[in-house]
Amino acid sequence: MILVIGATGFVGRHLSVGLLERAIPVRALVRDQARARALLPAAVELSVGDMTEPPTLDAALRDVRAVYVTVQTITRAQHGKARDFAEAELRGLEEVVAACRRAGVRRVIAVGLIGTRPDAANAWVRARARGERLLFGSGLDVTVIRPGVVVGRGSVGFDGVLAAARRRVAPIRGSGRQLWRPIGIDDLIAYLVGVLDQPAAYGRAFDVGTDEVVSYDSLVDATADVLGRAHPRKVHVPLRALRPLARVLEIVGRLPAGGLRAGLDHLGDDLVGDPRPIRALLPRPLLPLRAAVERSI
Numbered sequence: 001m002i003l004v005i006g007a008t009g010f011v012g013r014h015l016s017v018g019l020l021e022r023a024i025p026v027r028a029l030v031r032d033q034a035r036a037r038a039l040l041p042a043a044v045e046l047s048v049g050d051m052t053e054p055p056t057l058d059a060a061l062r063d064v065r066a067v068y069v070t071v072q073t074i075t076r077a078q079h080g081k082a083r084d085f086a087e088a089e090l091r092g093l094e095e096v097v098a099a100c101r102r103a104g105v106r107r108v109i110a111v112g113l114i115g116t117r118p119d120a121a122n123a124w125v126r127a128r129a130r131g132e133r134l135l136f137g138s139g140l141d142v143t144v145i146r147p148g149v150v151v152g153r154g155s156v157g158f159d160g161v162l163a164a165a166r167r168r169v170a171p172i173r174g175s176g177r178q179l180w181r182p183i184g185i186d187d188l189i190a191y192l193v194g195v196l197d198q199p200a201a202y203g204r205a206f207d208v209g210t211d212e213v214v215s216y217d218s219l220v221d222a223t224a225d226v227l228g229r230a231h232p233r234k235v236h237v238p239l240r241a242l243r244p245l246a247r248v249l250e251i252v253g254r255l256p257a258g259g260l261r262a263g264l265d266h267l268g269d270d271l272v273g274d275p276r277p278i279r280a281l282l283p284r285p286l287l288p289l290r291a292a293v294e295r296s297i
């Protein structure tokens with residue numbers, strides 16, 4: 001049995017289906033059972049809980065041999081008392097590690113952010129670096145898979161691209177010159193499943209993506225091409241002009257402080273990384289950008 005924490009999210013849903021398709025039984029730790037039942041295949045066993053609540057983790061980890069963590073706190077309300085999104089994420093990871101130790105589960109695979117570095121300008125990326133340090137220092141057999149923009153419907157980053165590609169005049173957050181390395185959701189899932197029983201992946205973080213590093217504006221235009229639409233006229237909105245709005249949305253949506261602002265700023269970052277190490281470990285042809293977009297519309 002494999003536990004997925006974050007199975008009701010974009011990556012977690014695809015991962016759960018991907019594991020089932022490979023005849024690997026899946027249990028999901030979910031916060032809202034009815035919502036999860038509507039989102040996930042009937043074959044996914046549900047265990048109600050929260051990554052910050054140890055007893056629920058203990059129940060979910062029974063008879064489990066590996067855990068996937070596909071969680072983010074910037075887009076989802078948190079019940080705990082964390083000061084901000086970074087603390088919420090870190091506390092959740094600490095509880096997952098502690099629960100794995102109690103349950104004797106050694107294998108943990110987490111999804112991160114491409115190019116994560118402790119000295120990154122962006123607060124979300126720095127928080128992820130702290131999370132990686134915690135995971136790799138846990139003594140467990142940890143792998144982190146780090147995508148940039150994941151091409152698939154329901155992916156927060158790509159949904160923004162799709163929305164812009166459908167307009168005649170598109171507001172673009174940031175300069176539009178930021179470079180993004182895409183990966184199709186199916187390839188991301190193949191890597192996540194591919195590392196499951198790969199001891200050579202223990203203790204390592206891998207950037208993933210195709211060779212097609214494109215500017216945000218070109219990504220919008222390439223998506224418009226696939227949709228058969230004219231390239232939109234782009235109006236570039238400085239990120240600093242949007243920060244107050246992000247704060248308001250955090251308050252209205254009861255989201256952890258700072259998360260949407262950091263997520264918004266991250267949209268203006270280069271998301272490039274270095275995908276060569278994962279390719280050496282798990283060689284596979286990756287779906288080109290155009291084909292990945294075609295699959296997503």
Ligand SMILES: NC(=O)c1ccc[n+]([C@@H]2O[C@H](COP(=O)([O-])OP(=O)(O)OC[C@H]3O[C@@H](n4cnc5c(N)ncnc54)[C@H](OP(=O)(O)O)[C@@H]3O)[C@@H](O)[C@H]2O)c1
Pocket residue numbers: 005006007008009010011012029030031032049050051052070071072073075076077078079092111112113114146147148149150151155156157158
């Ligand atoms: N989507 C992308 O393009 C992309 C790109 C790069 C990296 N990533 C990374 O991939 C991972 C998954 O992203 P995503 O797009 O799938 O996110 P998502 O759609 O926002 O889903 C987040 C998931 O986290 C769960 N969650 C949040 N707080 C939780 C808690 N306290 N306890 C248990 N579950 C909790 C949510 O559950 P509820 O449904 O109950 O809220 C949901 O299932 C993240 O690490 C993200 O940074 C994603």
